[in-house]
Amino acid sequence: SRYRKVDEEFFEELEEILITADVGVQTVMDLIDELKMEVKRRNIQEPKEVRAAISEKLVEIYQGEDGAPTDLNIEDGRLNIVLFVGVNGVGKTTTIGKLAHRLKEEGKSVLLAAGDTFRAGAIEQLEVWGDRVGVDVIKQSAGSDPAAVVYDAIQAARSRKVDVLLCDTAGRLQNKMNLMKELEKVKRVIEREIPGAPHEVLLVLDATTGQNAMSQARQFSEATNVTGIALTKLDGTAKGGIVLAIRNELNIPVKLVGLGEKMDDLEKFDAEKYVYGLFADLVDEA
Amino acid sequence: MAFEGLANRLQNTMAKIRGKGKVSEADVKEMMREVRLALLEADVNYKVVKDFIKKVSERAVGQEVMKSLTPGQQVIKVVKEELTELMGGEQSKIAVSKRPPTVILMAGLQGAGKTTTTGKLANYLRKKHNRNPLLVAADIYRPAAIKQLETLGKQLGMPVFSLGDKVSPVEIAKQALEYAKNEHHDYVLIDTAGRLHIDENLMDELKQVKEAANPDEIFLVVDAMTGQDAVNVAKSFHDELGITGVILTKLDGDTRGGAALSIRAATGAPIKFAGMGEKLDALEPFHPERMASRILGM
Ligand SMILES: Nc1nc2c(ncn2[C@@H]2O[C@H](COP(=O)(O)OP(=O)(O)OP(=O)(O)O)[C@@H](O)[C@H]2O)c(=O)[nH]1
Ligand SMILES: Nc1nc2c(ncn2[C@@H]2O[C@H](COP(=O)(O)OP(=O)(O)OP(=O)(O)O)[C@@H](O)[C@H]2O)c(=O)[nH]1
Ligand SMILES: [K+]
Ligand SMILES: [Mg+2]
Ligand SMILES: [Mg+2]
Numbered sequence: 001s002r003y004r005k006v007d008e009e010f011f012e013e014l015e016e017i018l019i020t021a022d023v024g025v026q027t028v029m030d031l032i033d034e035l036k037m038e039v040k041r042r043n044i045q046e047p048k049e050v051r052a053a054i055s056e057k058l059v060e061i062y063q064g065e066d067g068a069p070t071d072l073n074i075e076d077g078r079l080n081i082v083l084f085v086g087v088n089g090v091g092k093t094t095t096i097g098k099l100a101h102r103l104k105e106e107g108k109s110v111l112l113a114a115g116d117t118f119r120a121g122a123i124e125q126l127e128v129w130g131d132r133v134g135v136d137v138i139k140q141s142a143g144s145d146p147a148a149v150v151y152d153a154i155q156a157a158r159s160r161k162v163d164v165l166l167c168d169t170a171g172r173l174q175n176k177m178n179l180m181k182e183l184e185k186v187k188r189v190i191e192r193e194i195p196g197a198p199h200e201v202l203l204v205l206d207a208t209t210g211q212n213a214m215s216q217a218r219q220f221s222e223a224t225n226v227t228g229i230a231l232t233k234l235d236g237t238a239k240g241g242i243v244l245a246i247r248n249e250l251n252i253p254v255k256l257v258g259l260g261e262k263m264d265d266l267e268k269f270d271a272e273k274y275v276y277g278l279f280a281d282l283v284d285e286a
Numbered sequence: 287m288a289f290e291g292l293a294n295r296l297q298n299t300m301a302k303i304r305g306k307g308k309v310s311e312a313d314v315k316e317m318m319r320e321v322r323l324a325l326l327e328a329d330v331n332y333k334v335v336k337d338f339i340k341k342v343s344e345r346a347v348g349q350e351v352m353k354s355l356t357p358g359q360q361v362i363k364v365v366k367e368e369l370t371e372l373m374g375g376e377q378s379k380i381a382v383s384k385r386p387p388t389v390i391l392m393a394g395l396q397g398a399g400k401t402t403t404t405g406k407l408a409n410y411l412r413k414k415h416n417r418n419p420l421l422v423a424a425d426i427y428r429p430a431a432i433k434q435l436e437t438l439g440k441q442l443g444m445p446v447f448s449l450g451d452k453v454s455p456v457e458i459a460k461q462a463l464e465y466a467k468n469e470h471h472d473y474v475l476i477d478t479a480g481r482l483h484i485d486e487n488l489m490d491e492l493k494q495v496k497e498a499a500n501p502d503e504i505f506l507v508v509d510a511m512t513g514q515d516a517v518n519v520a521k522s523f524h525d526e527l528g529i530t531g532v533i534l535t536k537l538d539g540d541t542r543g544g545a546a547l548s549i550r551a552a553t554g555a556p557i558k559f560a561g562m563g564e565k566l567d568a569l570e571p572f573h574p575e576r577m578a579s580r581i582l583g584m
Contacts, residue, residue: 016332022513025326088536088564089397089509097429119564120402120441121434128429142437173539208395210329210513212541233396236482238515261396261427 004047006039014054014282021278022210023241027248031057047282058275062247070253070269073199073227074103079157080164081190081197084230085183085220086204088171091232091258093122095204096166097129098258098266104133108163113153114139115146115186116170126168133263146170146182147189154193167198174219187224202255204230207240217246232258235265239278291583292324293362300358309357314346317361328542328581331517334551342368362582369578372547377531377556378571380411381502386472387420389463389499393492393527394507395519396480399535399561401431403507404477405438406561406569407533411473412444413567419444419473422462424495426451427479435477442566445469455479455491459499476501483522496527503530505558508549510537516545517552524553534572535561544581 004010011032018028035050035057044050074080082099084092093116100110112130114137116122123139130137138153150167157165169186172179190198203226205213220226231240231254243254254269299317318339325335345351345364354360382388390407392400404421411417421439423446425431432448439446447462459476466474476499481488496504506520506529523529532549537560546557557577562568 019326019332020514022329022515025323087511087539089399091397119434120405120437121430124430124433125428132429173536175540176538206397206509206511208509208513208515208519209511210541210545211327212329212511212539213513215540233482236395236515237484237518238513242513 006045006047006050010047010050011036014279017279017282018241021239021241022213023278024211024214024245027061027245031061054279055272055276058244058278059271062244062271062275070228070255070271072255074108074164075199076163079154079162079194079197080199081154081157081167081194082164082200082202083167083169083187083190083198083224084202084204085169085224085226086171087173087216090171090204090206090209091230092116092171092204093125093129093168094261095202095230095232095256095258095266096126096168097133098263099256100129100135100166101133101263102266103164104135109160110135110164110166111153111157111160111162112137113150113165113167115149115153115168117142117144117146117149118170122168122170147185150186151189151193154190174216180219180223184223200228200255201226202228202230203252204232205240205243207231207233208236208238209240209242211242213240213242214246214249217250217252221250221252226252228253228255230254230256230258231269235259241278244275292321292365293582293584295320295324296358296362309352311347313357314343314351314361317358318343318346321361321365324582325544325547328544328583329513329516329548330544330581331514331548331551334517334548337551338368338372362584365582366575366578369547369581370575373550373574373577374556376571376573377558379558380415381530383502387463387466387474388472388503389474389476389501390503390505391476391478391496391499391501392505392507393478393523393529394480395482395509396428398480398507398509399533400480400507401425401434401438401477402564403505403533403535403559403561403569404435404475405442405566407559408444408473408475409442409566410569412442417473418471419475420462420466420469420471421446422458422474422476423448424455424458424462424476425479426453426455426458431477431479438566456494456498459495463499474499483519489522489526493526504528505531505533506549506553506555507533507535508545510534510543510545510560511539511541512545514548516548520549521552524555529553529555531556531558533557533559533561538562538568542581542583543577546577547581
């Protein structure tokens with residue numbers, strides 16, 4: 001492979017690669033400024049050495065000072081409730097199916113709540129997933145109040161003593177006030193019924209999404225106090241780099257990664273591996 | 287701060303140089319820096335931005351800007367003109383086949399809005415053009431995809447052709463066409479499963495559906511929130527299928543929607559419609575000029 005120097009051209013290419021990964025232009029420019037100083041300070045000349053520095057800086061942006069927990073807050077001996085939120089079509093229902101499958105494999109009993117009563121075929125979609133992974137779905141008819149569905153599901157989860165209840169919700173754009181209010185209501189019902197719940201509010205983000213993901217994270221957090229992100233569709237060519245800025249500004253960690261449409265296509269998030277993947281193209285050819 | 291409007295930014299830049307009396311090439315360069323940032327923050331593709339800035343810079347150092355009393359405004363005008371130009375004219379026309387039915391194939395990534403848009407388009411064709419479309423459920427993969435389209439059909443009071451999820455999409459398309467001819471449907475709208483542009487098998491399947499159905503329109507449905515990857519996606523779909531138009535969905539959100547520009551630049555295919563909500567009447571003709579303002583945050 002061709003020899004590369006850590007020069008202006010190198011940094012330009014890094015800039016292009018990171019912006020193209022949707023990291024966001026401001027974040028990238030700040031990062032590169034810092035990196036240039038670091039390179040000078042440590043007198044780095046070889047791309048190989050700079051690789052470590054880039055990784056460090058990116059992980060630093062991502063994790064900041066504290067390493068807030070990136071594991072799902074699911075504990076034995078209680079009813080755990082996970083609420084899924086996000087804009088339309090990002091992969092909420094699918095991720096619920098996959099997570100249900102994983103939890104079942106871990107030996108946990110799981111129940112699903114069909115809280116999307118709006119979108120055509122949404123209840124049936126969740127039911128197919130329920131059948132696939134062998135867990136029950138609590139539902140009402142299309143058009144009913146999602147808070148009522150979730151309330152029902154909590155009662156069912158209680159009486160059946162299940163370990164985890166996963167609540168689906170309809171996709172909604174974060175600038176729709178009334179729909180965000182509806183989501184707040186769903187969350188309030190959960191809070192009222194089970195102290196300390198929901199134990200996780202997962203914002204599902206499509207990795208294909210650009211800078212608007214920041215607005216999504218902000219608005220959904222405001223409405224439901226998001227505790228983690230499920231980053232889906234990473235099996236495509238998009239990288240979802242905006243999660244760096246989201247973590248940096250809002251301190252919301254990625255907890256799950258979606259890598260396909262099948263039930264096994266769900267992974268834990270590995271920050272270092274992810275961050276390296278963002279710029280691997282640049283240093284691998286070096 | 288991200289997402290601050292371009293007009294504001296250029297004004298701020300101008301304020302810094304106002305005292306100087308004359309605008310220099312360096313000043314234009316500084317303004318172009320702001321334009322570049324605005325476009326990148328709006329998710330316009332990196333390479334597309336690069337080319338665009340080059341082109342606009344040439345105009346901006348020309349007489350019309352340099353000699354102008356309000357160079358800031360003048361730059362905005364040039365930028366907007368070029369953006370609008372790049373995005374093409376208003377294009378909400380849909381093909382009409384000389385030998386009905388006219389066939390429309392819907393394609394795109396997972397969750398982009400194909401199925402919903404299929405319903406919207408059927409509604410539009412009936413309402414605006416007095417047509418009698420047949421909806422075709424050719425997504426045999428996504429859980430309850432057929433049910434979703436059938437529900438939309440019911441809401442619209444329109445028939446949905448389905449052979450279940452055990453028959454190949456190619457076969458479904460063939461039989462749907464026969465059915466449509468017999469039942470005198472003048473439009474056939476084929477909903478397909480979402481797929482990644484890098485999924486060779488599924489892209490191949492789509493090519494076969496195209497061959498079987500010989501569509502008059504192939505619409506690429508794209509989520510307006512898409513980031514930098516929009517170019518890769520659109521290019522791949524275009525290379526494989528030869529798309530005839532783009533429908534941009536979820537423009538009722540607060541995204542700047544720079545993907546619109548990237549797609550247009552990458553494929554040359556016109557953006558024909560904009561999805562403005564989840565309801566079946568939320569489909570509008572695409573307005574390039576409004577989109578240009580939106581991308582610039584104006
Ligand atoms: N390639 C890929 N596709 C995915 C992934 N996750 C979900 N999908 C697909 O994305 C599409 C949308 O997924 P859904 O689970 O219906 O998304 P949603 O957020 O529930 O959508 P709404 O309820 O309509 O808002 C489906 O076709 C899924 O199969 C993933 O990780 N990779
Ligand atoms: N707000 C808004 N939502 C939309 C729009 N178009 C589609 N949606 C929503 O986006 C989500 C995905 O739409 P679908 O029609 O299921 O997308 P799809 O491309 O068919 O998805 P797959 O078949 O899984 O690939 C649904 O929740 C739709 O209601 C739009 O213009 N605005
Ligand atoms: K999407
Ligand atoms: Mg859903
Ligand atoms: Mg669909």
